Amino acid sequence: MEYISTRGKVGGIGFVDAVLMGLADDGGLLVPKQIPQVSADTLSLWQKLSYSELALEVFSLYIDGEIPRGELKKLVNDSYATFRDEEVTPVRRLNDKLHVLELFHGPTFAFKDIALQFLGNLYSYISRERNSIIHILGATSGDTGASAIEGVRGKEGIRICILHPHGKVSKVQELQMTTVDDANVLNLSVEGNFDDCQRIIKELFADVEFKHRYHLRAINSINIARILAQTVYYFYAYFQLVNQGISGKVNFSVPTGNFGDIFAGYLAKKMGLPINKLILATNENNILERFINEGVYQPGEFHMTYSPSMDIQVASNFERYLYYLHGEDANTVTTFMDSFKQDGKIVIAADKLEQVKRDFVAYGVENDECLATIGQSHDEYGYLLDPHTACGVAAAEKLTDKGEVTVALSTAHPAKFNEAIELIQIEQTFPPQIQALFDKPQHQILVDGSNNAVKEQLLKFF
Template sequence: MHYISTRDASRTPVGFADILLGGLAPDGGLYLPAEYPQLDDATLTQWRTLLAEKGYAALAAEVLKLFIDDIPAEDIEAMTARAYTSSKFASEEIVPVTRLEGQLYLGHLSEGPTAAFKDMAMQLLGELFEYELGRRGETMNILGATSGDTGSSAEYAMRGRTGIRVFMLTPAGRMTPFQQAQMFGLDDPNIFNIAVDGVFDDCQDIVKAVSGDAEFKREYRIGAVNSINWARLVAQVVYYVSTWLKITETNDQQISFSVPTGNFGNICAGHVARQMGLPIDRLIVATNENDVLDDFFRTGAYRVRSAADTHKTSSPSMDISRASNFERFIFDLLGRDAGRTAELFGTRVRQGGFSLADDPAFAAAVGRFGFLSSRSTHSDRLETIRDCHERLGVLIDPHTADGIKAARSWAVDVDTPIVCLETALPVKFAETIDAAIGREPAVPERFAGILEADRHVAELPNDVEKVKQFIMESINNTEVR
């Protein structure tokens, strides 16, 4: 299994272990498999039995083996066994699936240590990073940006690990109090929180700028945990497989997914699973008022927005107007034309975006690739949360509400079961839950006292050089185990 950059016309092959630690490709592109592995009936039958008898960790190992051939199989199995355990996840199933109503289901991805779906990939990523760094005798300084949940999931997965520091950028004042407490309450010597005076897209731009400085990246051993890292995305493919296995009875039965997404990472994993041959009918992109992705799937125009035009919403983890992983899908949509992809996501995005409305490839976005989309507003979220709570007895977070609203809006046109992928537990968004149902959600016992913890965070301007300086000084003043 080799990987190629979305911007490399020569298709230079790279191994998994190298892209694991590298994040972005040197040309600024994102890595994808040179070819997607293909599933057959025998494999699906084997996996159905494996999940039932041995559980999620065993299934995860088998899925990962399709994408990784430079790590021994037994080591992959050991890592998934450590990553997906009942000591870290509140459910022994790891990803339970429940029926919400009719043909609509919930895939519960928030059973992990930070109550967010990001734990599904981050717990494995921590194992992979520590393993590969140990194998090479190296250290790494992870640089990431978060709009809410990625940061805490990454920090909880990496805290205390040998050879790793984490520098996580957050948009100052743009996360909920619970999200801030989860991150800023950590006092581990290898964890560094940075609150940037800007929005998430500014934080993401800083990460890309630092990662794009080849000399700085090499000297300070910068790595990535954001969804630009292929290892994180492939870990997410596993829960599409496990959810499909739980819903279906035969190997030719299709289901659809409704996925709240801002950075296009979560649903891009579904795209990969579908390209592998997993029987997925539709992939429904659920956005909030920051509806750049919904605009594209409706009109063919991808128009990025400035920080000033990025709305602060009640589903803040999706307050994103430049979706990093979207490049992976467009690469596939354009028949893997690296030159054109590089033009669109280099020059054209810097100029404000691009349109494929008149391109024959655009029709394939819905046809051959199965995408649909929808947009929600604050009032939609409140109504959906209230309805699910009062009528169905299920309390959901505002991002999941975006997903359920999208699923319902397409239910008449989609004749397969729709699984809405839950993104977080309601406790992370107490203010919005209170507005919807008249009271704040109960705090799970494992998070008791989290809001009272001391805060550990550096406040910095929206300035790449200032962030670089902070990273350099922190590395020079601390040691990793």
Template sequence: MRYLSTRGGIAPIPFTEAVMMGLATDGGLLLPERLPTVDAATIEQWRGLAYPDLACAVLGLFIDDIPAADLERLVKRSCAGFDHPEVTPLARQGECHILELFHGPTLAFKDVALQLLGNLFEYLLAASGGRMNIVGATSGDTGSAAIYGVRGKERINIFILHPHQRVSPIQERQMTTVLDANVFNIAIKGTFDDGQAIVKRLFNDIPFKEKHQLGAINSINWARIVAQVVYYVYAALRLGDERGTPVDFAVPTGNFGDIFAGFVARRLLGERIGQLILATNENNLLTRFVLAGDYSVSQVRPTSSPSMDIQLASNFERYLYYLNGEDPAATRREMEGFAATGKLSFAGERLTRIQADFASHSADEAATLATIRDFKARHGYLLDPHTAVGVYAGLACRREGVPLVCLATAHPAKFAAAVEAATGQPPVLPPALAQLADKESRCRVLAADPGVIRDFIERHAI
């Protein structure tokens, strides 16, 4: 399997090179030359597999330049840090199934991919004798999951940018209390979108990128996406049947990465994955895109679901590539136009295609908190605010007789203020979170300025 850029400016490369490249050197995002599909016989063979074994089978379709035994070792090591034997278990709650993606070391869905990515980086650097400086931006959970994935690893330094005082207190402390020498936390005086723009600018500075061997952990890295494909397949096969009955998925979405993994999974399994419901909070750029063809930037509004407080969806370009019939020249033109104007419009056949690929619904703050409160009252089950956005949208778009899976992207205790505002009671903190309050922390607060961040990395790179 070889990988290409959405903008067509690189020669095909193998998976291992794609992982290390992160953002394509032409400014595009990496995708496989073709999205694989599987037949009914293979699907039946997969149906009874444990999660790590299914992950090896799915990932093996996209990775052919790591020996199977080594890939299996990496996958099983990555799954070992989860506190549930199924890794991503399903919990039936009323009219929907909750896909619990928060059983990893930082209690967020990002652990599923970033535990694997950290181990992949370590494996590849050991083989090459190389080094890497990871640079990433986070709206909350990516940063801590990435840090836990590579903390203390040799040959790697990690620099994580988060918006100062715009992540939850627990999210902040999960990052800043990791004091390993290879971890650098930077709070920027700006938004997540500012941080993401800085990261992309650094990666597009090719001499700087090559000098410091920059590595990407944001979902611009293809390994993040393909690792998340696995839990869609896992849930679909658990709830579907041999006749291919579809399963719908509601996905709280900010950066378009998680739901794009669902798009890839649907290409893999066909009609066994049904409706993909794109759920947004008040920062509803992607809902406007699906419902009206309006992909235009507006002001970021702080909400109780901060990981979704985004106006620039970094994985949108991957979907645009397929919307454009896998035409890299058209994709480049549109993304350059968007960079200049902050707006893209879709109508006619293209809007019809978008609405065939996705449903969408948004939840304002009142609806988010009401969903947490009502779901707890009806089912005795506590949702975090991001998951509540997904549940609200999922139930609004639910199809009678079709199983609905709502992705639970974080443990509710990570967002205690929102949970208490909704239910009147704070959530019980798991031990891993309760002990954070007493830990020493370390963080630099810097201007949201590419030059300032570049200089900081220059001084501390490995």
């Protein structure tokens, strides 16, 4: 399997080199040269597999023997042995039309663990096999940072630096990152918002000389391994419904900020999984909803919401979708991204907008509706949603038609966002792993939102 850049100037590289490159050296994002196709017969066989067995089959299509199957199986098994539920990503029924896919049973109680437990073990494997230095650099709106740190803390040959927006993540998210005292971990609290953190990361990776000199590796969803790992639970959730005797059209409703999670669903559909609708749920930072409805991609006024992990204006995976929307034409994508950098805006043609509307439907959830959905689910089903999942459930309730079943992705445990839960007078019991965080000292450095301030800290750390 070869990987190529959405901007056309990087190609012919294998899976491991694609993982190590992260952001393509031409500034684009890496994608597989061909998307593997999964037949109906193969889907039928996969339906009987455990989560780890299924992950092995999906990864094998994209790794294509580059990692020996026995080694890959061990990486997969080690990655998902850390999850608290034997199903890894169980599906819970709320009513006849709505199910919840629980993606929060990993070490940090967030869906990011599913990809980052694997990527952490993969980086450790690569470091050993190639005797190479792995310096991981990432930005987080809350969950990626804790999951990435948990995936590599204390591992030989790996150092990790995570940027998070100062004061704009939940307290539990902050504690999960900053109470880690391993010598190979650095937390930078950046004055600004997540988009500032993400911009710094992408610009540092775009400095190819700096990137190679300091062996920078990506942990954000710009790394193709993240996307591939997330496709697995779309297949697994679909199979769980089929195994429960549920037939008919199956939708997925995805709380979305950086477009990575829903792009994984788009990729699964292109592979052959019979997904009906991909429902894109946003909060008040609804740039993606506007794009799907109007064909205009343009950041607007930034809003802090009760779902802070989705408080994102510039979605780093959006470029991958643009690439497929425009027939894998790298020149068109390059023109769009150059225009966006200059004018802060992308407008697609009317015929392309019609395709977008066939690929996705979207709904933006405001703060009050988010809280109301949490309260309603708690009252009607005895099921407590975190505020991001609540956005997905609210969108599912709006956009699920007769004869359809929707699986809403539950991206985090509600204990991670108690600030929102408390507003509607619901008391919850924290899992002991989270409760213990409040008694630990924190380790973080406050920096201004400039490339130079971050570079200075990286040079000391690396």
